[in-house]
Amino acid sequence: MALKIIVCAKQVPDTNEIKIDPIKKTLIREGVPSILNHDDSNALEEALKIKDIYPDTYITVVTMGPPQAKDMLIECMAKGADAGVLASDRALGGSDTWATSNALAAAIQKIGDFDIIFAGRQAIDGDTAQVGPQIAEKLNIPQVTYVEEFELDKNMKDITVKRALEDGYEIIKLQTPCMLTTIKELNVPRYMSISGIFDSCKKDIPTWGAKELNVDVEKEVGLDASPTNVYRSFTPAGKGKGIMIEADSEREAAQMLLINLKSKHVI
Amino acid sequence: MAIQVINDKCRGCKLCIKACPFEAIDMVGKIAVINEKCTACKQCITACPFDAIEKTEEAAATVDLTAYKDIWVFAEQRGGKLMNVALELIGEGYRLSREISDSTKVCAVLVGDNVDNLAQECFEYGADSVYVLQNPLLKNYTTDGYTKVMSDACREYKPEIVIFGATHIGRDLAPRVAARLGTGLTADCTRLDVKVATYIDYANKNTTLDTSTLDPNDTNTQLKQTRPAFGGNLMATIICPKTRPQMSTVRPGVMQKREQVAGAKGELRTVKVAVAETDIRTKVVEIVKSTKEIVSLTDANIICSGGRGLGDGSGFDLIKKFADKVGGVVGSSRAAVDAGWIDHSHQVGQTGTTVKPNIYFACGISGAIQHLAGMQSSDIIVAINKDPDAPIFEVADYGIVGDIYKVIPQIIEEWDNAEKLYDATTK
Missing domain, CATH: 3.40.50.1220 (TPP-binding domain)
Known part of the structure; x- marks a missing residue:
């Protein structure tokens, strides 16, 4: 029996590359690349590692986002995923994590049977880590988050994972079907292959809107259905600029720094 | 759709496009059009010099919000020891509860096996009440077990606010509970407010937010949950206006513990929990404390x-x-x-x-x-x-x-x- 794996991924702006205009206090977005979210590339890699061992494994990557997110799905297929599905619709816009998980859970149900869902722990633009567990709740399957080691038994049913904790780890056993959210310690993502890039361009990526997903645009997805709303948003205020220590030598700079710290009674 | 461009007023100046953190505005002809990346963050409304962008009203509340009362803190324990963040959140819950009303309580919720002995510590750090949910099956944290008993208790006692530490356990549990209860959850908050006046005060001191549109005499005490978004480039304050409880996870190390009051007393409530072995679909085989250097x-x-x-x-x-x-x-x-x-x-x-x-x-x-x-x-x-x-x-x-x-x-x-x-x- 061939294993069916779903990978949940998100196309995100590379938040490391974002800067703030120091005068206008607005985000400078120009030239910020869109990338496959880091944790999600570990999710995909773990699925691909299973496929390396069991080549008849079928991997479907699912994402929700604007039409441009297709580029990311193509990248995932160029790495070795079999199919990609894009959930995209103006009616899905403004979804919070609860509504997003409704849309993705609906997409996964439409894809059909699955054994394992891998999702990145969190996306670097929102950093919530909520969508994975919320999809699992809606599909009524068990979950393990912060997975840093994964092992699938030969019976293709029993799974053992190592879950990272702040002060150590735990070893957890569970069975398919399940949701596992991945962190970067799990593996090292591979690059796209030349033949993969070639093949992926020929593949068709279906786009499913609210109608295809059969979700209620009033109650399940989109801004109005989302239980949380943005009340206000703003940029953090910068602290006033401090003192630049100028000295003729490193030694003198160090001394001046220590005098200042001492005068503040912090050392 | 919530953010709308009023086509008659839009002059095509593109200032909204510059202000939008999410690339959610396109120019179609000479008019701004909001696309599906919009998160309704309202940055464009602030930026528009022509008042050409508006937010449409939200649907009326469908849940009886007044039936919900008190602030619950998930008092996370590991191996029978309270996590520091639990005490920090009791301190924060105490502050918020007093701002809501004299009769609002801060309640610590202890989940585990033989954890009632931790109640005293919760009282000493400010909890008015402690709810104890214990069962041998809850000895170690499991997503399924803890989600079930927390969700059941929330349904029964109807807390107005539930806060969790944003730990590896809190961030595993809270989304699952929120999804089961069909309510909103805000992740990794660094600031919580209930009173508008306190929020204005915070915003004026620490942010670039224009608070002139906020009324300090507003008596609405809905939870205003502030968190960094977009990799910390933007701060967002999130509300959960239509459903209850209002739920947040809060970063460890951010909130203040109260001064410990030795011998403090409070109300201890033992909650009957319904959890069976078959409810728990994961099995914790081993929990290992790291031997690697502990970085505090x-x-x-x-x-x-x-x-x-x-x-x-x-x-x-x-x-x-x-x-x-x-x-x-x-x-x-x-x-x-x-x-x-x-x-x-x-x-x-x-x-x-x-x-x-x-x-x-x-x-x-x-x-x-x-x-x-x-x-x-x-x-x-x-x-x-x-x-x-x-x-x-x-x-x-x-x-x-x-x-x-x-x-x-x-x-x-x-x-x-x-x-x-x-x-x-x-x-």
Whole structure:
């Protein structure tokens, strides 16, 4: 029996590359690349590692986002995923994590049977880590988050994972079907292959809107259905600029720094 | 759809496009059009000089919000020991409950096996009530077991607010509970408010938010949950207007514990829990405490952090030597962790640990926004970097432009002379 794996991924702006205009206090977005979210590339890699061992494994990557997110799905297929599905619709816009998980859970149900869902722990633009567990709740399957080691038994049913904790780890056993959210310690993502890039361009990526997903645009997805709303948003205020220590030598700079710290009674 | 462009008023000036953090506005012809990336953050409304963008009204409340009362804190325990964040959240819950009304209580919720002995500690740190949910099956944390008993208890007792520590357990449990209850959840909050006046006060002191549209006499006490978004580039305050409970996870190390009051008393409530072995679909085989060096960044008085400017991983030898000398703890930027120079447990920032030591030494750290988000409330920030234009200098109290490999050894050498040097300047 061939294993069916779903990978949940998100196309995100590379938040490391974002800067703030120091005068206008607005985000400078120009030239910020869109990338496959880091944790999600570990999710995909773990699925691909299973496929390396069991080549008849079928991997479907699912994402929700604007039409441009297709580029990311193509990248995932160029790495070795079999199919990609894009959930995209103006009616899905403004979804919070609860509504997003409704849309993705609906997409996964439409894809059909699955054994394992891998999702990145969190996306670097929102950093919530909520969508994975919320999809699992809606599909009524068990979950393990912060997975840093994964092992699938030969019976293709029993799974053992190592879950990272702040002060150590735990070893957890569970069975398919399940949701596992991945962190970067799990593996090292591979690059796209030349033949993969070639093949992926020929593949068709279906786009499913609210109608295809059969979700209620009033109650399940989109801004109005989302239980949380943005009340206000703003940029953090910068602290006033401090003192630049100028000295003729490193030694003198160090001394001046220590005098200042001492005068503040912090050392 | 919530954010709308009023086509008659739009002049096509594109200021909204510049202001939008999410690339959610396109120009179609000479009119701005909101696309599906919109998160209704309202940055465009503020930016528009022509009042051409508006937010349409939300649907009326469908749940009887008044049936919900009190603030619950998930008092996370591991191995029968309360986590520090539980005490911090009891402190924060105490503050919020008093702002809501005289009759609003802060309640600690203990889940586990034989955990009722932890109730006293919760009372001493400010809890008015402690709800105890115990069963041998709840001894170790499992997603299924804890989700079931927490969701059941929320349905029965109807708390108005439920807060969790944003730990690996809290961030696993809270989304599952929120999804089961069909309510909203806000992740990794760094600030909570209920009173509008307090929120205005906070915003005026710490942010660039224009508070003129907020009414300090507004009596609405819905939970205003402030969190960094977009890698810390933007702060967002989130509300949950239509459903209850209002739920948040809160970063450890951010909120204040109350002063411990020995012998404090409160109301102890034992909750009947319904959990069966078959409810729990995962099996915890083993829990291992890390043998790796425990990095307690949140408790550190001094943190010495290294970043990409170290050049290579061996630079952390110097940082370690520095930290040892000053009695500090080693921190790092995400770049240094991504480069594989140091373990993630040392990472300070939006995706690492939030810290506020007395002194934060940023060594060879450029100061990406996501790093600043995790350390800018430190009392004193010292930045050492060879690039005079590095953004870290914008937040530093003291900056030294120079080679870290030359400057730090001098600080180490002179450290013990600080008193003498200072005395010499005052004479």
